[in-house]
Amino acid sequence: AQSVTQPDIHITVSEGASLELRCNYSYGATPYLFWYVQSPGQGLQLLLKYFSGDTLVQGIKGFEAEFKRSQSSFNLRKPSVHWSDAAEYFCAVGFSGGYQKVTFGTGTKLQVIP
Amino acid sequence: DAMVIQNPRYQVTQFGKPVTLSCSQTLNHNVMYWYQQKSSQAPKLLFHYYDKDFNNEADTPDNFQSRRPNTSFCFLDIRSPGLGDAAMYLCATSRGQGNTEAFFGQGTRLTVV
Numbered sequence: 498a499q500s501v502t503q504p505d506i507h508i509t510v511s512e513g514a515s516l517e518l519r520c521n522y523s524y525g526a527t528p529y530l531f532w533y534v535q536s537p538g539q540g541l542q543l544l545l546k547y548f549s550g551d552t553l554v555q556g557i558k559g560f561e562a563e564f565k566r567s568q569s570s571f572n573l574r575k576p577s578v579h580w581s582d583a584a585e586y587f588c589a590v591g592f593s594g595g596y597q598k599v600t601f602g603t604g605t606k607l608q609v610i611p
Numbered sequence: 612d613a614m615v616i617q618n619p620r621y622q623v624t625q626f627g628k629p630v631t632l633s634c635s636q637t638l639n640h641n642v643m644y645w646y647q648q649k650s651s652q653a654p655k656l657l658f659h660y661y662d663k664d665f666n667n668e669a670d671t672p673d674n675f676q677s678r679r680p681n682t683s684f685c686f687l688d689i690r691s692p693g694l695g696d697a698a699m700y701l702c703a704t705s706r707g708q709g710n711t712e713a714f715f716g717q718g719t720r721l722t723v724v
């Protein structure tokens with residue numbers, strides 16, 4: 498069975514600082530990987546996705562993530578955090594086979610301080 | 612423009628009183644999902660429809676049912692809500708073929724009193 502681990506429950510960064518959110522997955526084959534963001538009381542918005550090809554993927558809002566097969570990781574990064582990035586971030590893994598039935602990690606809540 | 616729309620955004624229901632949450636989509640996607648998300652937890656898949664085919668997760672309680680009368684609409688029925696069913700309910704859609712992600716609605720926050 499597939500699973501996702503986000504080891505950091507809560508992270509605080511200063512505005513303008515760089516950010517890295519960690520995600521590790523467990524899956525027997527090549528996974529499909531996603532990062533979603535959720536603002537309080539809202540649904541999930543897709544930041545970026547990896548299906549195949551270039552292991553460094555660019556997303557919206559200046560985010561990027563790198564797929565590292567050897568480490569079973571898909572960490573999310575942003576070079577300079579803005580106050581509006583404060584939200585909860587979910588990593589998710591899906592599997593090939595026509596459509597996506599994803600498993601979510603437990604999320605990382607990001608706080609941005611001035 | 613909203614593509615996956617959930618109504619209502621907030622729903623208060625009484626303990627044991629049946630409640631229905633609705634979801635509509637303008638994407639013409641084959642697959643519609645219902646997730647339950649409790650406070651500070653990951654979304655948990657309850658069930659999904661591939662077109663008219665219903666797929667229930669093994670650990671979804673019988674108290675939760677779903678209907679999909681057509682491509683655009685999907686409903687979540689909670690037959691006898693308990694206090695433990697208070698949560699955010701998220702509807703999502705995806706294409707039925709190819710590599711694609713799920714598109715989520717804004718969610719319905721359910722409170723049980």
